[in-house]
Each structure stands twice: as structure tokens, then as C-alpha cells.
Amino acid sequence: MGNLAFKIGLRYARSQAHNRFIRFISASSTIGIALGCCVLIWVLSAMNGFERELKNRLLSVVPHIEFSAVNATGITDWQSIAANLTQNKEVLGVAPFVRFSGLIQNQNALKPVEIRGIDWQAEQQVSDLKSYVSANAIARFQNKEGVILGAGLAESLNLSIGDNFDVLVPQLDKDKRLLPPKSIRFELIGLLKTGGQLDHAVGFTQLPLAAKATGWTQGVQGIRLKIDDVFNASKIANELGYSLPVYVYVQDWTRQFGHVYNDIQLVRSIMYLILALVIAVACFNIVSTLVMAVNEKQGDIAILRTMGMPANSVVQTFMLQGLYHGLLGTSVGVGFGVLGGFYLSDWLAWFERLIGFQFLSSDIYFIDFLPTQLVWSDVWITAVVAIVMSLLATIYPALKAATVDPAQVVGKV
Amino acid sequence: MFNSTSLFIAHRYSRGSHSNKFISFITFFSVAGISLGVIALITVISVMNGFESELKKRILGVIPHMVVQIPDNQMNERQELLDQLKQQTDVVGVTPFQQEAGLVQSPQDMRAIYVQGIDPDASAKYSIIASNVIRGEFNQLKPRAYNVVIAQPLADQLNVRVGDKIRVMLAKGSVYTPMGRMPVQRNFTVSATFNAGSDVDSNVVLINIVDLNRMLRKKQDELNSYRLYLDDAFNLNLVKQNLTQQFPGLKVSDWRATKGELFEAVKMEKNMMWMMLALIIAVATFNIVSALVMVVNDKRVEIASLKTIGMTNRQLILVFVLQGMYKGCVGAVIGTVFGILLTFNLNPIMSLLGVGVFANPAYAMQGLPIDLHWHQVAYIASSAIAMSLIATLYPAYRAAKTNPAEILRYE
């Protein structure tokens, strides 16, 4: 019986003989569902994109975990500590650093900056710095003392490659006296362009140069870890921190950029709710479409009942018909959604060029373009939600179809 | 044209129990859809307004709305210039104010900041900092006392408490001595710490404008820079416009230079939210269309008989427009009422449900900031009703188009 119900339901759904008006409403339900699915997939892939960018772009430069020495001698033998840390499968790489923050002064502008002394070779294991810095800047960095500065910072201080600039660095004084800040001269040898806030706050220099500037002469100030599961960095940081032979301050990226991750999750859940609501309301239209169809097909139902079609297959017929609209809407929506999942950022970039307005400004958001990342599970979940909702929407009218009393209908005409 | 008969019939139809139980089912959903959309819109937008106004109150409490520089040639008629400024519409207060880039240094650390020279007595009643002092006294900033008010988070970073000394250095105004350039610097005593809850708190420190003038080597009473407090930082263009007209010489700078993009981003996020939520109402109004069509379908016999007794198409259209509108209005009204109710006690409800509030500690204590703009509520309700009006046009038109002969022939 199933396939007969399918044959009839499908014929009803596709036939244009319906009165013009049912087509209008069924179109509205299909469009509503398609819209809901499409926009939902777009939003979800944008959120996935932001998460990927957070992980690959921001967190490829920002240290995941930092252990900085408590006492002034610093971490003398960081290689051996690094060696046993990398035994742990979570840890992908370890590198030393000496970090100091100061103020860059140029004419009347005074900009705060955090400069990290790094060992270029070791840094490759923990950060993806090289993909945000020009090739010859890397070359210069490896054989000339100098600083790679965030592009935004250099621009606001109107410094260009080769210029020298002074960094006022506080001098720590054991017995609390206010020593004058020391002014250290650096040469600008490269620019860092991540397209986000980092460009306005960070600089890199060679490890020895930084050590000289801050007084961490024997050991290094701390070690930086690259871990696999970035999103529970704080848990891993605490575990590993206590296992170290030397007293360290434990720090992870969430202290400074955790709010970015939280905002992404928040927007994702709000959008899910709203768009599920849109799909639900669109499904109401399926209900009304089906009711109209049932009303119009009363004659057919009656005669089918006279021919001995049992009630449950009448129900099946109209559920399939209703589902047809739901499936159509879902597949169209999912289709465009998947398309958007791949090309949304290009479309937006083209649109931004068209109207000359930059949606995401780099000093507020951590990136300045809309990234998208299509995750197939999002697609399936959206499709299933939409189909289930449209299925539910068919139940009431389909049951009503079964209650049509053939005698009333057939006899009267 | 307004014909009471149409209203009479429409009212009876919409209130009457529909013969077809199903139509009331669909009507319920169309009303529910609209009110759901309206509730969501009012609540979410009010919360976003709340965020924006919090942001505005805190950040634009610390960052000056507008700063005017009085050119030297107008310095002698400065006083009546200031009085005129005070009478400007939307200007709430005018206080002496000068801001210079600089840094503060403690034995522990050094931070870049903006030094804001103020007159504590004049600005006490407008300044958000004055009203958020946690330790020490705001009015200690006497001239030449060389006291400074800093944010508590900054104090923690510098590891200083009220009474400690910190060094304040300006980026410009250096003195050239035979031993090279000596930056202008002076030791200040921390006389109070504050927490205005904005993330720009640690970017500013407050000293008396006389002290700042001295550091800048200006004559003490040479106050040529003033801060304008506006009642709403957002209607800046208006004030700026008539200022530049009335006082051509005045050099005016405003908050948009530094924080413009932040509020631009907030506005963009709000617009996106508007669009998404309006989608719900739009799709819901489709329900009205289908519900009304079914009523027309259900009542086609009565329409035919009404036509036979001479009812004109226009009257018939009015009957069904009014009936559809009735549903739209009910949906909009219910949505508005519940939206307002939900908005006003959103926080108790949220805490009841144990829903975690945002990561930002500032909001954790007193919950989500909520700012209901009545004009927005009116706009949402009226657009919901307008949409439902549009939704009724098609079915009403169809009702008028029914051909009585066909219908009556079958009976």
C-alpha cells in the first residue's frame, strides 16, 4: 500500500491543477523552510569559520600556554623541560621566550607594545608566525638584530622598514624606588599582518636582544607551549604547570581572548534558536496548505474510500504530499546553504568592494573578513530538524483527511 | 467609504466560533507566530539597546563626548562664549578639560595612558568617574596638590594603593637641556581609585587641569580647552553642526575619532538581529494569508448570498481585511504586551532558569542591561500590523472575486 500512497501523494503535490491559491501558500511554506535552512547553514558555517580563524590565525600567533619563571634566574635548562613536556601527546611544541612590554615613542605619539624575544628555529614548532610576515623580513630577522612590529602599530607611528625607534622600558627596582624608564633603540626589520587586533599590539625580536633589554641574562623568562586541543587550554595548562621542576606562573590564551570564543558560542546558539523558530513558523504553512488540499480533494478521498482504500493509507498519502513541500524547501535551502558555506566569504568580499564599506573592522574584531567553514554535521542536523518539523506539520491535516466522511461528500453532489 | 456594516460583519466573523475547527487552529498559529516574532524582537532589541547604552554610558563617560579648543584670538571673550555653549540644545554641561598622551610608571610597571586635566568641582556632577570612586576622595584633586585619580585595575597592575606615588610623564612638551631632551614628568600621589566598568578605564588618569597646564608650561589660568557633556552622545552631529556654524573659529573634536568604529560595529550587529527576527514575523504573516483564505473558502456560500443582497466588492474586501487585521492586531498586541513584560523582568526570569549570564563580569552582578525604547516598540507593533494588513489584501481580493452564480448553482 505504501507505494500507492506515495504515487498519489506525489501526483497531488506536483500537480499544478491545484487552485492557484494553494500553490501560493505551499510556495510560501517551501520558501519559508528554504530560507530558514539556508540562512541557518550560512550562520553556522560563518561561526565555524570564526572558530577556525580563532584557532588557525589568532592562536597560531598568540601563545596557547605560557609558563613564566617566578624567580629572577628564569628557566635555565629549558631544552630538557621541553623534551619531557613533548612526551605528553597533548603538547605539539615548546619554545622559549623573553617578553617585555614598553612604550614606543615617535614624535608625540606614544604607543604601548608587547615585544617577545624568540628563537626563530624553536618558534617554528609553536607558532605560525612565518605565514604572517614577509619572506625578506624573515631573512633579515635571522641575521640582523631588530624588531618585527605589528603592521597597525608601525603605521600609527609612521615607521617604515629600516627606521629606528625607541622603546621606553620600565626598570624593575628591588627596593621599590621609581627608576626612570630605560629607552632602548631598535631597528624595524619587518611587519606582522594578521588582519586583527594583534597588528596593533605585538612585536617580535631576537631572544638575546630581548634578554639584554630586560635583564633575563642567564635563563629564559619562560616557555611557550603549542597544544592540540586549544579550546580547553586552561585545564591542560594547570595540569602541566604543576609537573614542572621549576616554580612558574601559569597562563593561557583564554585570559586575554577567551571572550572571543564565548561570543562565538553565544551567537551560534541565539541564531540556532531564531532560525529554528523561522522554520517552525514556516511549517505552519505546510499545515494550512495540506488542509486546503484535503478540503479540495474531499471528492477524491471519498471515492478512494469507496474503492476500499483503508484510512491509514489516506493518512500516508497526505503526509507524503505535505512532506513533499517540506523536502523541497529543505533541499533548496540546504543546497543554497552549502553553496554559501563554500563561497559566502567571497560574495561578502565582493559586496564590500561594491559598497565600499568594511563590515568587520580589524581593531574591533579579531579578523577583518568573514570566514566560512562548512561542517557537514551542521548541514545534516539542519536538514533533519527541518524535515522532522515538516513531517510533524503533516500529521494533523493528514489525520483530518482520514476522517472525511465519504457519505457526506459523495452523496451530496 | 468606511462602512459600519463591514465592520459589523467582520467583527462577528473573527469573534464567532468558526464552523471549521481547523481554521481556528491555523488562526491560532498565525497569531502565535506574529506575537512570537514581536516578543523576540522587543526583548532582543531591548537587550542590545541595553548593551549599547551601557557601552555608551561607561566608555563615553570616560572618553569625552566633545572637546572644544578656544582659539587664542577669542580668548578674551571666553566667558560669554562658554555661556553660549552652555545654552546649546542637548549640551548638559561644559567643564574645563585638556587631554594629553603620556605614561604612568610605578616601581612595578609602566603603562601608556591619557592624562585628563579636569576641574574636579565643575565636573563632579557629570563625570561617571566621580560617581564610581571606590577608594579615596575625588575632590582631593586640588590645584598644585599634584594628586591623581586612576582606575582600580590600573592601580592593581602598577601595584599601588591610594597614598602611593607614581610618575606621570607626557609624550610632548619636553625641555631641551645641555644633557639632551628631558621629557616633562612629575611625581603624583594616588588620591583615589575608580571603576566605571568600561574597558577604557585603565586608559585614563585624572589630574587637576592647573597641574596639567603647569606640565605643559602654560599659564595657569590659560584654560582654552573645554569638554562638552551631551545628554545623548549619539546626537553628536546635530550639536557639532550648529557649533561650527555659530562659532566658526572653534576647533572641535569628538569621540568618534577613537571609538567610532566600536559603536559602528554594535549598530551593525543590531541591524543583523533586526533582520533575523523580522524574518519570523514575515513568515508568520504568511499564516494569516492561509488562515484568511480558508475563512474565505469556508464562507464562500455566505459571500455569495451577501453578494446577492447587493453587497459591493469594496465592502466585501473591507470585511475580510478587517477580519485579517483583527488577527494581526491581536498577534501584535499580545506580542507587544508579553514582549514588554518579558523585557522588564528578563533578569529575574533568567536567574530563575539559572541561565548563565555573559562572561563579562561587569554584567554578572546586576544582570543583562535592558533599555526599552518606546518608539522602537511602537515601530515593531505597527510594522507587524502593517505586514498583517498586506497579508489580508490577497485573500480579501479573492473573496470579492467569488462568482456567486457558480457557488449557488451547486447547492
Added chain:
Amino acid sequence: MNNPIFECKNLKKVYHDGASEIVVLNELDLTLHAAENIAIVGSSGSGKSSLLHIMGALDSPTSGQVLFNGQDIHQLSEQKQALFRNKNLGFVYQFHHLLGEFSALENVAMPLLIAKHSMASAEKAAKSMLDRVGLPHRFKHKPSELSGGERQRVAIARALVHQPNLVLADEPTGNLDAENAAAVFDLILQLKNELSTCFVFVTHDLSLANKMDRQFKLSSGQLSKLHAEVIEHG
């Protein structure tokens, strides 16, 4: 009484039903003088209803004219046609077609309300009309609370409340049981004589037809004088 108030001139009406074409009215003529009453007899599907609808400007003829006081009602704008129906016509159908949500009084008053009479005056006229059709204390009831016969009386009251010039009745007693049908028919006859309204009475029941002034037979789209046929057993 000399010039006719209502004239149909070579009316033609063709329906398309799938491949085939059904000619319902074929060059049909009819003239009616004021207060004149005629009966039209024809088997079901012979086009009786179509003729009535065309006379009542509810349907438009494929060709031909329908003149009321010399003016062709099918040339009027939709607005004017509605006004014409509201002022000069009354319809009574086999099925009562009352408005379910309205009381009997409101149903009868409806034509006057549409003609923009005040609620009070409309209900007064409706009240007296309901008394006249023998339902003095039923005006508060909804159609669903009335019997078949009572409903048909309300329909008749509604058709006459605004003193129309012409009443078109399509098998008004068709749906009633024998006894009710007879009572309702007598009521129509009395009203026919009292008011100067002109009646067009369509039925397939010869015994009823004979009680009218003139009888016609509608078959294959033509109207022809009806001979004194043998009355078909009740």
C-alpha cells in the same frame, strides 16, 4: 402597468465543460410587467438557475440583454449592479443561505444595513417582516436553532424586507418536507398578492407552478408556454 419593468432579449449562455460545450440558454426572451408573477418549470440542469442568476446580474450572459426599466443591467459597473440588486431584487433559494453567525433578525435586516440604513430602522423593518412571515418570537435565534421551514421563512423575509420590484425564487420549497413546503408556498402566494412585487418562481413541481399567473417551460435553452399538463403524483 403598460411598459414592462423587466425584459430579457435573446439571452444566450454557453458553458465549457472539458471538451464539450453545453448551451444552457439559447436566444431566450422574457418580458415581465409590474406585480406580474410567473413560474418556470424545467428538469434539474436545464439552466433554470443560470437564467435566474443572469436576471439577477450575478452571472453575465454570453450574449443578449437584460433590461430593467429600459436599462441593460449587464452594462452597469459592478458597483452599480450591486446597488441594483440591493434596491430592486430579492433572491430565495432552495437552500436558505442565511448567515450562520447572525440572528434571524440580523439576517433579515442585512439588505437594509448594506443600503446604509441605521441599525434601528433596519431592525424595525426586519421585526415587522418576521412577524409577517409568522416568526414573531424567533428573531433572536441563530439559523442553526431554527427548523428547515423557519429558516426558509427567514430567507423569504430577507428577500422582501426592502420591498424589491422583483423576487427570483429558485425551488424555495425544494428542501422542505411536504407539509412545511405547502405552508411556505401559501405564505409566498399571500405575500405575492399583498405586495406589488413581481415574482419569478422556478420549480420542477408542476402543482406549485400552476398557482402562478403564467407558467413557462425551460428546455434546451428556450422558454415556451406550459400547457395544462397532467399533475405528477405527489
Added chain:
Amino acid sequence: MNNPIFECKNLKKVYHDGASEIVVLNELDLTLHAAENIAIVGSSGSGKSSLLHIMGALDSPTSGQVLFNGQDIHQLSEQKQALFRNKNLGFVYQFHHLLGEFSALENVAMPLLIAKHSMASAEKAAKSMLDRVGLPHRFKHKPSELSGGERQRVAIARALVHQPNLVLADEPTGNLDAENAAAVFDLILQLKNELSTCFVFVTHDLSLANKMDRQFKLSSGQLSKLHAEVIEHG
């Protein structure tokens, strides 16, 4: 041929229409033997359709039994009643009630498809049935492309394609013009004789009724033998 295949025992059916109660069937009895054909005559609204529906298990009687091969079909579950209709019954109505979206062939094959026959065998049987009703090369057409007569023929083919024991026909030629009606009626008579199907033919047209084996008259809820009435003029 001795025991009856179909028996109605004191069937009673009452409708509630607003305040009044209408008794449609009043202690009605009827027995049918295999391949027996009867005609039932009655004025419209006299309950003819209700009787047919109750016999076809489409409507349930207020009281009384309908036995098919000795078993009361109204005691069956809905599922079984559907099966009973599919196996043993065929319906033909005044209105063709064909499925608008399906071709004539598909319409006729429908009862077999419902009985879970394969598409091929169903369409083969339907094809031959369509030939039998005289529509050999119309099976691809949709009902909207057929004439009134052709549609009624398809309806008849659909009612007989699964060799039902009993065919219930409710004014099958009522909607057709005279000439088509006669042709369709002859077709029914031929089929009646060829197949061993038992026919119940409901009409208000005496001339057609007389062509059946036995005639009954349904009035005030009772079935009574029909005397040789004078044939009412065509």
C-alpha cells in the same frame, strides 16, 4: 442461488438537522440474490443515497443489520470494511468522481492497485475493461479531456474492473444529456447481463427503473413494491 448474498434487516437511519429530527430509513428490509438486479425509485432527499451508503459500509445505520454472505458488515473493523468494499463492491455516482490528476487507465486500475495488484496486471485488466465500455483509445487521457458520457463510462469501468459481487449505482445517468444517458444505460444493462454481478440501481426516472428485474419505491423511509406507474413524459 438459494441463500441471499446481501440482506438488509430492519435498517433505521435518523439525521439531526438543527432542532428537527429527520427519519430517513425506517425499519427497512431488502434481500438480494446473486446476479439479481433491482431498481429503487424515490424523490430527491427521500434517503436513496443514505441507503446506498449504508449498504456500502460508507455510513453506519442508527440500528439494523446489513449482512453480506450472512456476515454483518457494520460489525467489521474499519480495516475489514475497506477490504470488503475493495473486494466485493463497486460504486457508480451521478457525478463521475474520477481522480483529476490521473489518466482514465490509472483511474480504472485504482481498485486493483489498492488491492495490491502489480501495476502491470492492474493496467492490463483496466485496459480490457476500458475496451469493454467502448473507450479503446482514450486510456491516456485525463478526465478533464473527456466528455461527460466518456467520464461516466470510465466510472462504470472502474466500478466493475475487480468483478465485484454488488454494484451500487446512484443515478449514474442523472448528469448526462438524454442521448448520452440512454447509451450509458444500455451499456450498464449489457454488463449486468454478462457479469454475474448484482446491481442496485437508484433513480427518480421510472422509464429506466422498469428495465431492471425488480423495482422498489422508497418513500418515508420504507421500501415497497413499485406498481406499473404511468411513465412520466420524458
Added chain:
Amino acid sequence: IANSAAELLKQKLGQLSGFSAQFEQEVTDRDGQVVQQSHGYVELIQPDKFRWVTAEPNENTLQSDGETVWFYDPFVEQVTAYWLKDTIQSNPILLLLKPNSNAWDAYQISQQSESVFSISTQDEQSQVVQVKLVLSNKNALSSLSILDKQGQTSVYRFSQFSAQQASDFSDTHFNFELPAGVELDDQRQ
């Protein structure tokens, strides 16, 4: 052979045990804009005492009592104290004070003309990049210009130059008393 210009300059400055003079100061930035103008007087006694007083509109006093350099800025009512040895060793002014100290080796001295000597330093960290001395025929200092890392040049033109001996001043002449109510910012490590 030692750098003859250096020797000549050392020998000229050596004869000068000290001096006092009035000065006009003009500071121009990298693009030649005048940034500051002031005047005042200077008294200097080798090897480590001097008093450099600038009058309005930019009054400030730079005074060394031999051990500590005091910088008094009346505008902000604050005196900042540095060790003389910390501030001077990376500053060409040292040459005026100690013409014969071995710190000279860190400088390149060249003689551009009969009376013009330029002293420049390679020390990346030093604030002052080059000092130009102009000596009049009687070895009196007629002008002193200082170019710093930011490209600003500060030029002092001296007048009423008179050579001085340590004995011309009282022992306490170069001592510095903290004016009443003035903040001391002691930066001596």
C-alpha cells in the same frame, strides 16, 4: 698617532679651567621648525661643577655639585636628582668638564675649520648623537650645538664669556638647596 683634532681640542679646553657666560638657546626639529627659544646664564668649573640656569619663559636650572646633578623645573615644582657619573659618561658635555678623561676615546673628534670642532659618538644607546663646538680666537666658547637621536638640534650661543677659576666661586656656590614645597624625584640608583 693620536687624533690630532682631539689632541688640539683637549689642549684648548685644558687651558680653560672654567667659565661663566650668558647664552641664547634655540631648538629646531628635524624639519627646521623652531621648537623652543630661551636664554640664561652658565657657570662651569672643571672637572665636575656647573650651573646652567634658563630664564622665562622656560625657566629651569641644571646644576651639578660635583656628585649629583639637580634638575629643578619650577613649573612642576619638582627637582630631579641623578648621579653625575651616570648622566655624563654617555654625554659629550663631559668633554667640557673633563677634557683629559679617558672617556674621550669613545668619541670621534674632527676639526671642520679653524675654530669648529665636531664630536660624534657611535654608542647606539646614547641620546646625543653629535656635539659641535665653536671656539673663538681666544679659546672662548662662542657656540655649542647638540644634535639628538630624534633629529632635534639645540644651539647655545654664548656671550659675555669670561674664564673663571674654582677660587672665583665660594665652596658652596654650586650646592643645591631644595626650594620649599618642591617635590624631590630622587633617581640616583
